[in-house]
Amino acid sequence: MGDNNNVNLPPGFRFYPTDEELVVHFLHRKVSLLPCHPDVIPDLDLYPYDPWELDGKALGEDNKWYFYSRKTQTRVTRNGYWKPLGIEEAVIGRGTAGSNNKKVGTKRYFVFYVGDEATNNSGAIKTNWIMHEFHLSDSASTSTSSTSSSSRSSKRRPPGKIDCSKWVLCRVYERDDDDDGTELSCLDEVFLSLDDLDEISLPN
Amino acid sequence: MPENMSISVNGQSQVPPGFRFHPTEEELLQYYLKKKVSNQSIDLDVIRDVDLNKLEPWDIQEKCKIGTTPQNDWYFFSHKDKKYPTGTRTNRATAAGFWKATGRDKVIYSNSKRIGMRKTLVFYKGRAPHGLKSDWIMHEYRLDDNINDTNIHPSSTVMGEIAQEEGWVVCRIFKKKNHHKTLDSPVMSSATVTTETTDEMTMFDSIGNEGALEQIFQYMGKTACKEEETNDEAAATENDTNDDTNDNNNNNNRTSSTTRFLPTSLNMNMNNNFNGCGHERFLKLPSLESPNSTSSQNCYNPINNDDHQGMIGDDHYLPNFGFNHHDHQIMDSNQLMIMTNWTSLDRLVASQLNGQNEVSRQLACFNSNINTTNNGNHDRDHLQVPAAPTLRSSSVSSSKPYYHSAAQEYSNEMELWSTFARSSSSSSSLLSSDPICHVSNAPL
Numbered sequence: 001m002g003d004n005n006n007v008n009l010p011p012g013f014r015f016y017p018t019d020e021e022l023v024v025h026f027l028h029r030k031v032s033l034l035p036c037h038p039d040v041i042p043d044l045d046l047y048p049y050d051p052w053e054l055d056g057k058a059l060g061e062d063n064k065w066y067f068y069s070r071k072t073q074t075r076v077t078r079n080g081y082w083k084p085l086g087i088e089e090a091v092i093g094r095g096t097a098g099s100n101n102k103k104v105g106t107k108r109y110f111v112f113y114v115g116d117e118a119t120n121n122s123g124a125i126k127t128n129w130i131m132h133e134f135h136l137s138d139s140a141s142t143s144t145s146s147t148s149s150s151s152r153s154s155k156r157r158p159p160g161k162i163d164c165s166k167w168v169l170c171r172v173y174e175r176d177d178d179d180d181g182t183e184l185s186c187l188d189e190v191f192l193s194l195d196d197l198d199e200i201s202l203p204n
Numbered sequence: 205m206p207e208n209m210s211i212s213v214n215g216q217s218q219v220p221p222g223f224r225f226h227p228t229e230e231e232l233l234q235y236y237l238k239k240k241v242s243n244q245s246i247d248l249d250v251i252r253d254v255d256l257n258k259l260e261p262w263d264i265q266e267k268c269k270i271g272t273t274p275q276n277d278w279y280f281f282s283h284k285d286k287k288y289p290t291g292t293r294t295n296r297a298t299a300a301g302f303w304k305a306t307g308r309d310k311v312i313y314s315n316s317k318r319i320g321m322r323k324t325l326v327f328y329k330g331r332a333p334h335g336l337k338s339d340w341i342m343h344e345y346r347l348d349d350n351i352n353d354t355n356i357h358p359s360s361t362v363m364g365e366i367a368q369e370e371g372w373v374v375c376r377i378f379k380k381k382n383h384h385k386t387l388d389s390p391v392m393s394s395a396t397v398t399t400e401t402t403d404e405m406t407m408f409d410s411i412g413n414e415g416a417l418e419q420i421f422q423y424m425g426k427t428a429c430k431e432e433e434t435n436d437e438a439a440a441t442e443n444d445t446n447d448d449t450n451d452n453n454n455n456n457n458r459t460s461s462t463t464r465f466l467p468t469s470l471n472m473n474m475n476n477n478f479n480g481c482g483h484e485r486f487l488k489l490p491s492l493e494s495p496n497s498t499s500s501q502n503c504y505n506p507i508n509n510d511d512h513q514g515m516i517g518d519d520h521y522l523p524n525f526g527f528n529h530h531d532h533q534i535m536d537s538n539q540l541m542i543m544t545n546w547t548s549l550d551r552l553v554a555s556q557l558n559g560q561n562e563v564s565r566q567l568a569c570f571n572s573n574i575n576t577t578n579n580g581n582h583d584r585d586h587l588q589v590p591a592a593p594t595l596r597s598s599s600v601s602s603s604k605p606y607y608h609s610a611a612q613e614y615s616n617e618m619e620l621w622s623t624f625a626r627s628s629s630s631s632s633s634l635l636s637s638d639p640i641c642h643v644s645n646a647p648l
Contacts, residue, residue, distance in 0.1 A: 010248050011235045012227030013219065018274065025221040040222075062226075094274075184341060184380060188324050191307030195326070196337070 015040065015061040019091045022066075023105035023134050027169040030068055031136055041169070043068045050077045051112050051129040051172050064173040071135075071168050074117075075110065080124065081117040082110035082131055091134065108133045128175040133168050225250055225270045225279065229312050232279070232345050233320045237374040240281055241347060251374065254280035260300045261327050261340040261377055277378040282344070284373055301329040303342055312345065320348045339380040346373045 017026070026041055028034075041059050044067040049057060051065075058067035075082035091105040110131040115124030184192065219225070227236070239246050252268055259267065268278040284294050296303035303325040310322045325342040328335025 009219070009223060010246075010250060011231045012225050012250070013223050014226045015222050016224040016226050017222035021222050184324070188307050191324075192326060192337075195304070195306050 015059065015066070017066075019107055019132075019134065020093055020104065022169050022171070023091045023136065024093060027068075027105065027134055027136055027167065030169070031167050041066050041068055046070050046072055048077060050079045051127075051131075051174070053078075054172055058170075058172070064171055066169070066171055069133075069168050069170055071166060076117055077112075080112055080114040080127075083113050083117075085109040085111060090137075103137050105137050106135045108135070130173055130175050132171040134170070135168055219270060224275070226277075227279070229322065229345065230314045230319070232374050232376070233312060233347055234314060237281075237320075237345060237347055237372065240372050240374070251279045251281055254282050254375075256282045256296055256303070256375075257285070257298055260298050261338070261342075264377055277376050279374065279376050282373055282375050284371060296325065301327055301335060301338070302332060303327055304332075304335070312348075318348055321346050341378055341380050343376045344373050345375070346371075 030041075042057065044054075044058060046069060054060065054065040054067070058065035060066075085108075087109040089107040089109075090103045091107050093102045093104040110133060112127045112129035112131065113124040114127060117124070236246065236251055238244075240251075250270060254264055254267065264280060265275075265278055268280050269275065304327075305323055305325050307324050310324075311318055312320045312322055323344040323346070325344060327338045327340035327342070329338055330336050
């Protein structure tokens with residue numbers, strides 16, 4: 001795996017999953033041992049690779065890489081480590097799989113440091129590599145809906161059969177490559193603001 | 205393994221989860237628009253035909269849905285219609301408003317070969333001139349079938365543009381991101397942030413809710429803005445009539461050595477002065493609002509005919525030089541000295557526009573200024589003012605016709621300037637090419 005060549009789509013179609021899709025479709029099915037079509041995201045197990053090594057191993061699309069990993073507390077790779085930013089976002093289901101406006105998972109942010117984690121800030125060098133790590137939220141795995149006030153860390157294990165602790169889904173990218181094309185260039189912005197200055201002429 | 209991934213878009217079927225139609229500009233032009241133009245069938249009805257005059261942007265959004273997945277941008281083919289039967293302008297008015305072009309068209313390359321152009325348009329609600337600008341943006345892509353490897357004569361490029369005013373284009377519309385909204389979004393507010401990472405948060409922060417110009421300044425501090433840094437930047441800084449600039453690079457017959465010399469020197473200069481591409485980018489911004497712009501525009505006119513082809517390369521760059529370095533010098537350490545010079549030059553220009561008698565007097569003053577400078581020890585002055593003719597002097601023979609046609613009656617000036625040129629030809633500085641622009645063009 002690691003590529004989406006087996007998905008036969010016309011030119012222009014790319015893997016651009018929303019956070020919700022990653023959680024609901026991919027992570028949830030993975031954890032539930034349900035078949036996943038298309039089965040494009042590989043397991044890479046325990047963060048063994050530096051981010052620049054992911055190409056060819058993880059599913060790569062538009063300079064973003066996707067892979068499943070086992071949940072762990074230490075995210076150490078060969079040449080560095082992923083440091084948590086302490087940001088935790090709720091992933092809200094907005095429609096697919098009947099999960100309307102319900103929290104389906106959480107998204108944590110990490111930044112990659114080159115160096116030894118033990119030395120921490122003294123020796124390690126911060127990079128532009130960012131990782132989003134998606135977790136299923138407990139409530140998402142059970143059908144008992146909870147309008148929980150988001151990320152409460154006091155997790156009691158739900159009676160459901162799904163082991164949420166096992167897998168996470170990661171999206172890795174290098175910052176500043178994060179342009180989806182639906183933003184104007186800064187030059188265009190200048191022109192746009194200049195348009196305000198003069199009288200609007202006839203449409204042409 | 206996926207058994208059957210075939211999708212039929214537009215209603216019935218499903219794009220597999222996680223996949224979106226997100227074509228590159230190259231795919232849009234080379235695959236989809238090329239097939240459309242040549243009437244080849246496209247496997248899937250991914251891109252629909254839209255009559256731009258009949259649909260509002262929010263209707264397009266509905267009509268151009270692909271599957272059921274959420275979308276940020278929508279794609280369609282459109283047929284350009286002329287606004288007037290004889291004219292070249294395109295009618296892009298709808299019932300509720302109109303699309304208005306903004307900025308300059310961007311050249312689209314594929315493997316460093318030019319394949320098409322992109323026009324950016326903004327949707328205004330209402331009727332011109334009282335339209336209300338919306339967040340809807342359209343990128344309109346057109347193929348460039350007349351521009352290949354062959355060298356195109358400038359005038360034929362213009363003809364080509366006209367010929368392309370009709371026919372199919374492929375468009376993408378999207379809503380300009382509203383940064384204000386992002387900050388207030390429930391997702392962000394539900395995020396829990398520990399104190400130690402507040403500074404890290406800033407990198408996820410979008411630009412904020414400042415105006416567009418503030419955004420520019422923010423961008424200048426960063427290294428992003430890839431789009432404008434590609435080599436089509438040259439095209440972006442030239443206006444439409446200068447599409448042939450790119451062709452000049454391939455055209456050895458017409459490209460004089462000066463043409464090649466100038467841009468590199470300019471870059472060197474800029475890099476020396478400001479080690480930051482951000483500044484360079486800023487300086488490259490078009491001189492729309494600059495007081496020089498009128499003279500710059502005029503500069504193009506006399507050279508767009510066959511007699512002065514040799515000049516094309518030089519004159520393309522000169523106006524920009526003037527503008528750029530004008531800004532440079534404001535920030536220069538030699539500020540005071542330079543400002544004085546610029547003031548006198550501005551006076552010179554103004555007087556030229558007002559009357560000739562004044563001119564000679566001013567010129568005389570100016571002349572004596574320069575002479576004392578040259579004789580004295582004011583090296584900085586020496587570099588600043590006479591440098592302009594230096595630039596000219598490298599192409600002085602070919603420039604002659606231009607000068608004559610521009611200002612016969614100012615022949616005394618011409619002498620004056622060529623004197624400068626000779627006296628200071630040892631100077632290699634490219635600064636202050638602006639004065640010559642003023643002088644030679646103001647009479648036009």
